[in-house]
Amino acid sequence: xxxxxxxxxxxxxxxxxxxxxxxxxxxxxxxxxxxxxxxxxxxxxxxxxxxxxxxxxxxxxxxxxxxxxxxxxxxxxxxxxxxxxxxxxxxxxxxxxxxxxxxxxxxxxxxxxxxxxxxxxxxxxxxxxxxxxxxxxxxxxxxxxxxxxxxxxxxxxxxxxxxxxxxxxxxxxxxxxxxxxxxxxxxxxxxxxxxxxxxxxxxxxxxxxxxxxxxxxxxxxxxxxxxxxxxxxxxxxxxxxxxxxxxxxxxxxxxxxxxxxxxxxxxxxxxxxxxxxxxxxxxxxxxxxxxxxxxxxx
Amino acid sequence: xxxxxxxxxxxxxxxxxxxxxxxxxxxxxxxxxxxxxxxxxxxxxxxxxxxxxxxxxxxxxxxxxxxxxxxxxxxxxxxxxxxxxxxxxxxxxxxxxxxxxxxxxxxxxxxxxxxxxxxxxxxxxxxxxxxxxxxxxxxxxxxxxxxxxxxxxxxxxxxxxxxxxxxxxxxxxxxxxxxxxxxxxxxxxxxxxxxxxxxxxxxxxxxxxxxxxxxxxxxxxxxxxxxxxxxxxxxxxxxxxxxxxxxxxxxxxxxxxxxxxxxxxxxxxxxxxxxxxxxxxxxxxxx
Amino acid sequence: xxxxxxxxxxxxxxxxxxxxxxxxxxxxxxxxxxxxxxxxxxxxxxxxxxxxxxxxxxxxxxxxxxxxxxxxxxxxxxxxxxxxxxxxxxxxxxxxxxxxxxxxxxxxxxxxxxxxxxxxxxxxxxxxxxxxxxxxxxxxxxxxxxxxxxxxxxxxxxxxxxxxxxxxxxxxxxxxxxxxxxxxxxxxxxxxxxxxxxxxxxxxxxxxxxxxxxxxxxxxxxxxxxxxxxxxxxxxxxxxxxxxxxxxxxxxxxxxxxxxxxxxxxxxxxxxxxxxxxxx
Numbered sequence: 001x002x003x004x005x006x007x008x009x010x011x012x013x014x015x016x017x018x019x020x021x022x023x024x025x026x027x028x029x030x031x032x033x034x035x036x037x038x039x040x041x042x043x044x045x046x047x048x049x050x051x052x053x054x055x056x057x058x059x060x061x062x063x064x065x066x067x068x069x070x071x072x073x074x075x076x077x078x079x080x081x082x083x084x085x086x087x088x089x090x091x092x093x094x095x096x097x098x099x100x101x102x103x104x105x106x107x108x109x110x111x112x113x114x115x116x117x118x119x120x121x122x123x124x125x126x127x128x129x130x131x132x133x134x135x136x137x138x139x140x141x142x143x144x145x146x147x148x149x150x151x152x153x154x155x156x157x158x159x160x161x162x163x164x165x166x167x168x169x170x171x172x173x174x175x176x177x178x179x180x181x182x183x184x185x186x187x188x189x190x191x192x193x194x195x196x197x198x199x200x201x202x203x204x205x206x207x208x209x210x211x212x213x214x215x216x217x218x219x220x221x222x223x224x225x226x227x228x229x230x231x232x233x234x235x236x237x238x239x240x241x242x243x244x245x246x247x248x249x250x251x252x253x254x255x256x257x258x259x260x261x262x263x264x265x266x267x268x269x270x271x272x273x274x275x276x277x278x279x280x281x282x283x284x285x286x287x288x289x290x291x292x293x294x295x296x297x298x
Numbered sequence: 299x300x301x302x303x304x305x306x307x308x309x310x311x312x313x314x315x316x317x318x319x320x321x322x323x324x325x326x327x328x329x330x331x332x333x334x335x336x337x338x339x340x341x342x343x344x345x346x347x348x349x350x351x352x353x354x355x356x357x358x359x360x361x362x363x364x365x366x367x368x369x370x371x372x373x374x375x376x377x378x379x380x381x382x383x384x385x386x387x388x389x390x391x392x393x394x395x396x397x398x399x400x401x402x403x404x405x406x407x408x409x410x411x412x413x414x415x416x417x418x419x420x421x422x423x424x425x426x427x428x429x430x431x432x433x434x435x436x437x438x439x440x441x442x443x444x445x446x447x448x449x450x451x452x453x454x455x456x457x458x459x460x461x462x463x464x465x466x467x468x469x470x471x472x473x474x475x476x477x478x479x480x481x482x483x484x485x486x487x488x489x490x491x492x493x494x495x496x497x498x499x500x501x502x503x504x505x506x507x508x509x510x511x512x513x514x515x516x517x518x519x520x521x522x523x524x525x526x527x528x529x530x531x532x533x534x535x536x537x538x539x540x541x542x543x544x545x546x547x548x549x550x551x552x553x554x555x556x557x558x559x560x561x562x563x564x565x566x567x568x569x570x571x572x573x574x575x576x577x578x579x580x581x582x583x584x585x
Numbered sequence: 586x587x588x589x590x591x592x593x594x595x596x597x598x599x600x601x602x603x604x605x606x607x608x609x610x611x612x613x614x615x616x617x618x619x620x621x622x623x624x625x626x627x628x629x630x631x632x633x634x635x636x637x638x639x640x641x642x643x644x645x646x647x648x649x650x651x652x653x654x655x656x657x658x659x660x661x662x663x664x665x666x667x668x669x670x671x672x673x674x675x676x677x678x679x680x681x682x683x684x685x686x687x688x689x690x691x692x693x694x695x696x697x698x699x700x701x702x703x704x705x706x707x708x709x710x711x712x713x714x715x716x717x718x719x720x721x722x723x724x725x726x727x728x729x730x731x732x733x734x735x736x737x738x739x740x741x742x743x744x745x746x747x748x749x750x751x752x753x754x755x756x757x758x759x760x761x762x763x764x765x766x767x768x769x770x771x772x773x774x775x776x777x778x779x780x781x782x783x784x785x786x787x788x789x790x791x792x793x794x795x796x797x798x799x800x801x802x803x804x805x806x807x808x809x810x811x812x813x814x815x816x817x818x819x820x821x822x823x824x825x826x827x828x829x830x831x832x833x834x835x836x837x838x839x840x841x842x843x844x845x846x847x848x849x850x851x852x853x854x855x856x857x858x859x860x861x862x863x864x865x
Contacts, residue, residue, distance in 0.1 A: 091779040099776040101804035115781030182541035252546035278553030288579040397820035408835035413825035443764040
């Protein structure tokens, strides 16, 4: 990860249906910075403006007020090359499997690269790479029909469809929503690999705090169209006041630590990984046992 | 909570879909189980295990290929009784957008009442009561597409509880909602169960499973184990082998247990973990 | 620019504007019936005076319903090109059929007489009147009331085995799902645009390309519609719906005296407009 800023957002505002009775302010001052290679989580309730925000990142929406700079390019400039921008910023919508339209998996993944006008062998190379990245064997799967896949497999195909554009920034709207635990973990591993090994900058929306602490380097909390808090998952989850104030909820493992703390035990809320929680409990037990044995020996 | 007479009985039920003329896709094999009045049952299983098909057998949406499903003493194969059966057992489905019929909230709740021939004079009070139970009071005239996902799902529940069923099936009803919406639904479910309505929930969320009286695990169309959440989560290897997870608290307890045997590995939520720690650190056991 | 994908976002069928006026309060089925009678009156009335009265009446309805008149005018605008073409055709070709009247202009087969001029003007007025009156109807009646009104109105057809309830249920469900599909279409357009799709950029002669461009939208939309339909059937069945069986109805038709008065007055008014011999 470098210190080079790949995305800068300053005082971004957006109002839907401006100047009508149905006017609705979705964004009311977003400020955000993302470094190249970072993995950023965005947390917030329905209606906090998350979806509107990410649609600004690849130019589906243009800023009404404020600024977005993606890789040095100001998106409020009306001469922005949208095609190039959308190639650079791959956006994966919620339940992306619903956008699949081709009969065969390979064709579905190749749609984007073909739209870019790439030569056939380059398309083939990209499709192969994208499919392997999400864990679909190119040789085995490319000629299979899309309709016969399970929900988790379909989502991988949809993700591969965006990856085939070779984006530098990958934006995902609730990538694991509605998946079963197995497919969920599998997909999270793939996204982590894309970020950590392929060095793709990742921005994702999530409700699942376990998922956030697994993937994200940093996170932003959104409410009412503003970003309220940001920091590392560690900073946030060890700050009970903020968790309660913004009704973020607590990951289950953090919850155990706080309950222990309330019961009078000394714990470190920053060590909330499952094995760390277990280790902390064990150390509580062993100090106590030691004290008991000490008492007896005295 | 339970009475001896089962509300829903599945006797040796098998089910297959007919794909083509002579091709059958077998989904459920020889399942026998009872749901008792007022009970809270969770059904878990990997995708494609047949759990969703199972839930559709409970009120005769699907009819068993072999064996019988009996609701309140009525066999679901008897099409004369299907209205009575479905009045007793309602289903809330997964997608909030695909189960609302009318253009206003109150008309949607009324839809089921009209079908079971509730007189018009009685409807308004039943509608309002159902909306109150799910926390949508005063939204009678709203259009469904102006509701949030969680609200839509609560409206779907209202449409069913207005019919005064004895049992409600939740077929992955929270899987498309955010944390907040899901919590609201769980709250409603708890309230309904306290009022004596039997609940069957098909879910991926272990936090919801913990709430149940009984958990049934389905794999490849068979019941592979069942019991209280505690009894089921004890079989961690089995669950993980079929792609299911156990609650975080259970993972933690297991890890502590491995280092320190007396610490129970059989805990399922945060409260229990804390109690167990207290147990070893206050007077009780220390001597 | 920003609104390119927002087109479908806020579709409101019928654009109901609840002002609570007298017109809003009329019972929907009799309102619909009165409307139908009035439209018949408008269609038959061919005198200048009669149409002037009708036009004034249509405009007055907006006042009574407390709905800004610009809603009505915005309904006329899209119909203007059609009206102009229609008027021209009538002006050029109708004269032959109405010979004998004072001839105003003649060139080849084109014959313009006083009666053909009257026809053109009256037709245009009728057009505007009908648009205004139906705007008032849709702006003052919610879609729910409208479907229930329609169902009530069609009830007598039950005796000839017409599935009245099923018919109104179909309309209700169609209306219910319009915003759902609009949202879905918007999402699909955005998702495919994110993958490099372009919509509406092909030239008009590139029919194959233009058709192909819509596949990424139409195919997923269609398959999701099928999925939704299947889900909806299950949900309806599980709430005890069986087509054709007897049901009760939540909506009671409380027809008040003023609803009958509306019907009677509209009928008398229409008869008067049609049969009274105006000088012009």
